Amino acid sequence: MSISLILFDMNDVLCHYDRAARIAGLAAIAGREPEAIEEAIWASGYEDSADIGAMGADDYLRGFGERIGYRLTLGDWVGTLRGSITPLLEAIALAQQVRQTVRIAALTNNNFLVAREIATIFPAVPAIFGSAFNVSAEFGARKPDPEIYRRCIARHQVQAAATLFIDDSVANVAGAEAVGLLAHRHTSMTALTDLLLHYGILPAVRP
Incomplete structure (x- = not known):
């Protein structure tokens, strides 16, 4: 079966996320x-609960401030x-290229x-993915829970075997598989470029 959809993770695929730097900024x-x-926020499970959609955007922000003792x-x-x-500019450029061939x-x-x-937060993402940018909160589950992948591909109306998922986490990859x-x-x-060449998503000559 050919690839109908490539599903990209964001952190450490399309960008590098430095949680320590974020925490330092919040602390200041x-x-x-x-x-x-x-x-x-993190050790308490608050962030994980938001990731599975336990609260809306405004309630999350309000609760975040309450938890750190600052409005x-x-x-x-x-x-x-x-x-x-x-x-990660090279990965962003690759996503821009492959969207010419596959969803x-x-x-x-x-x-x-x-x-x-x-x-x-990350302007390149909506510029490339548009409305096909999905957060786990929309699906009531977070990776690597297998249910999130089922719900995501159902939304995009593709079969599992026709979806290529790219993530930096061993656990998340296993959940998708x-x-x-x-x-x-x-x-x-x-390695990612070689994989896309293998599936015929990129031309035989690398850009």
């Missing part, structure tokens, strides 16, 4: 120690997240606020 704004921010504005939240992201979409473990503000997706663990642009 809130006047708290980084360890307190880490505990309040965090949208600008504060967006600014610290955007500052922790470094676009593409993105699937990231993230919340409704990221979905709403992605044009400010468990429901029949073709899956590739992203380790280098060379």
Whole structure:
């Protein structure tokens, strides 16, 4: 079966995400120690609960501020997240190229606020993927739960065997494979380019 959809992860595929830098920025704004921010948001499971859609965008932002003891504005939240992201330009260029041949979409473990503000956080993503940028909160599950892949491909109306999933996480790749997706663990642009050449998605001569 030929590839009908390529499903890209975001963090550490299309960009490098530095959570420590984000936490440091939040700590500076809130006047708290980084360890307190880490505990309040990540170690507590708050971020994971938002990633499975347990709260809407505004409730998430309000609760985020309450947990770190600071009335965090949208600008504060967006600014610290955007500052922790470094676009991986070669991967972005590759996604732009392959969308000329096959449908593409993105699937990231993230919340409704990221979905709403992605044009400010990471402008290249909506420019490339448009409405095919999906966060886990939309599906009520986060990678590597097999259910998220089932729900995502159902939305895009493609079969599992015709979907190529690209992610840097071993666990996330295994979750995709468990429901029949073709899956590739992203380790280098060379390996990814070779894979796309193998499937005939890129021309035989590399750009």
